[in-house]
Amino acid sequence: MATSQTARDKLLNAALAVIREKGFSATTVDDLCARAGVSKGAFFHYFSSKEAVGVAAAEHWSAVTGALFAQAAYHAHERPLDRVLGYIRFRRELLRGTVPEFTCLVGTMVQEAYDLSPAIRDACAASIFGHADTLVADIAAAMAQCRVPPTVTAESLATHTQAVLQGAFILAKARDDVAVAIDSVDHLERYVALLFSQAPGPHPSARDGHNHHPEDEGQP
Amino acid sequence: MATSQTARDKLLNAALAVIREKGFSATTVDDLCARAGVSKGAFFHYFSSKEAVGVAAAEHWSAVTGALFAQAAYHAHERPLDRVLGYIRFRRELLRGTVPEFTCLVGTMVQEAYDLSPAIRDACAASIFGHADTLVADIAAAMAQCRVPPTVTAESLATHTQAVLQGAFILAKARDDVAVAIDSVDHLERYVALLFSQAPGPHPSARDGHNHHPEDEGQP
DNA sequence: ACACACAAACCGACCAGTTGGTATGTTGCG
DNA sequence: CGCAACATACCAACTGGTCGGTTTGTGTGT
Numbered sequence: 218m219a220t221s222q223t224a225r226d227k228l229l230n231a232a233l234a235v236i237r238e239k240g241f242s243a244t245t246v247d248d249l250c251a252r253a254g255v256s257k258g259a260f261f262h263y264f265s266s267k268e269a270v271g272v273a274a275a276e277h278w279s280a281v282t283g284a285l286f287a288q289a290a291y292h293a294h295e296r297p298l299d300r301v302l303g304y305i306r307f308r309r310e311l312l313r314g315t316v317p318e319f320t321c322l323v324g325t326m327v328q329e330a331y332d333l334s335p336a337i338r339d340a341c342a343a344s345i346f347g348h349a350d351t352l353v354a355d356i357a358a359a360m361a362q363c364r365v366p367p368t369v370t371a372e373s374l375a376t377h378t379q380a381v382l383q384g385a386f387i388l389a390k391a392r393d394d395v396a397v398a399i400d401s402v403d404h405l406e407r408y409v410a411l412l413f414s415q416a417p418g419p420h421p422s423a424r425d426g427h428n429h430h431p432e433d434e435g436q437p
Numbered sequence: 438m439a440t441s442q443t444a445r446d447k448l449l450n451a452a453l454a455v456i457r458e459k460g461f462s463a464t465t466v467d468d469l470c471a472r473a474g475v476s477k478g479a480f481f482h483y484f485s486s487k488e489a490v491g492v493a494a495a496e497h498w499s500a501v502t503g504a505l506f507a508q509a510a511y512h513a514h515e516r517p518l519d520r521v522l523g524y525i526r527f528r529r530e531l532l533r534g535t536v537p538e539f540t541c542l543v544g545t546m547v548q549e550a551y552d553l554s555p556a557i558r559d560a561c562a563a564s565i566f567g568h569a570d571t572l573v574a575d576i577a578a579a580m581a582q583c584r585v586p587p588t589v590t591a592e593s594l595a596t597h598t599q600a601v602l603q604g605a606f607i608l609a610k611a612r613d614d615v616a617v618a619i620d621s622v623d624h625l626e627r628y629v630a631l632l633f634s635q636a637p638g639p640h641p642s643a644r645d646g647h648n649h650h651p652e653d654e655g656q657p
Numbered sequence: 658a659c660a661c662a663c664a665a666a667c668c669g670a671c672c673a674g675t676t677g678g679t680a681t682g683t684t685g686c687g
Numbered sequence: 688c689g690c691a692a693c694a695t696a697c698c699a700a701c702t703g704g705t706c707g708g709t710t711t712g713t714g715t716g717t
Binding site for chain 2: 238239240242243316317323324325327328329331332333338341342345346366368369373374376377379380381382383384385387388390391392393397398400401403404407408411412
């Protein structure tokens with residue numbers, strides 16, 4: 218119900234917005250109270266400390282984004298690879314509006330929380346890697362249908378997609394421009410397409426050596 | 438140099454360390470003074486504000502890392518593609534020690550500075566994209582020798598490498614483990630290798646390797 | 658229907674410690 | 688001297704957090 222939104226909900230939604238704009242450390246609890254339109258007493262009624270609202274905001278972020286991706290259309294593709302590529306294209310479509318509107322709350326927070334608060338850092342890590350885990354099944358299914366280099370695992374490719382996205386957000390913030398983020402997502406899509414573009418025969422890799430040129434490592 | 442290190446130098450080096458650990462907003466000028474072993478008066482003698490030391494730290498970071506990469510060995514490779522891959526491998530070798538020791542100062546700062554200070558954000562952007570620019574010539578030369586998809590540009594691939602690295606730092610911070618960052622750099626190397634290993638298109642004659650280098654940047 | 662008990666939700670004034678920044682020095686050297 | 692390079696003491700504003708109090712909702716006995 219939008220009408221019976223409790224002060225806790227309002228504070229949590231305010232936290233998503235303000236922390237994405239200013240970062241966690243620069244956000245004051247008065248900021249959150251003002252944005253939420255509640256009093257300081259209400260804040261400390263629901264959250265024992267500023268750190269606690271950081272943890273709760275990360276969990277709230279996981280819930281909100283989890284619902285968004287769960288209902289997205291890319292799951293409907295029949296071929297696993299199309300679901301993976303569909304996910305990447307969906308991420309690109311989300312790159313709209315101002316920078317704080319499409320960047321990732323937990324990616325922003327974890328940078329500051331690394332030293333500040335293990336609890337917040339763990340909540341952010343759970344959000345990022347939990348989201349990555351939702352891709353693993355599709356990637357693994359695609360790998361079962363198509364030969365990829367043997368050192369590639371579904372888990373590492375799933376986390377790599379998150380690395381590219383997080384890095385794209387940083388570059389977009391630096392230049393204050395979405396275009397650079399879109400470019401990186403394009404590269405990510407191209408990488409996945411290339412990885413899975415080899416012939417689908419069940420050949421155990423004979424030729425598939427690691428790309429080490431025998432002539433390099435010469436002399437500096 | 439080490440003998441006559443002025444308070445400004447000590448503060449700048451302290452800023453590199455502390456801001457990478459705690460982030461910019463959570464760093465106080467007293468933190469910097471304590472780490473540098475100087476007084477607050479010295480701080481405000483050299484820097485007009487906390488924001489000013491952020492800008493100066495970003496510029497100092499550019500100078501330090503610029504020197505590190507300028508003298509690295511990967512420039513010595515003859516084939517441009519080997520220089521590009523050598524850069525990526527060099528970045529992977531730098532992933533050692535604790536997380537705050539290998540992460541990127543300006544990548545950390547720009548997240549917080551986006552809303553806080555345009556001056557800091559611009560200094561961080563200059564550092565990131567200035568570093569990316571040092572790769573463009575080698576990538577362009579590699580593209581001249583090998584066919585890649587037509588939508589790929591040297592500039593966008595150069596910035597993409599930075600996106601992957603910045604994202605890898607975030608994941609490493611979240612999990613407090615270097616391994617996940619190394620994995621992403623592996624994927625980046627594989628992507629570049631795949632991009633430049635495509636079938637050479639309609640003209641196989643242009644593919645025969647080290648024939649003519651339009652220009653060299655000999656740098657022992 | 659009504660009065661009452663009781664707890665959760667919420668308010669806003671207040672506090673002690675911290676923050677960025679300043680004013681006023683003191684030192685050392687050409 | 689005169690000036691740059693520092694140091695010390697200090698301040699006004701702000702910060703996270705506390706505390707007593709008020710409102711609102713809910714169940715209960717009558």
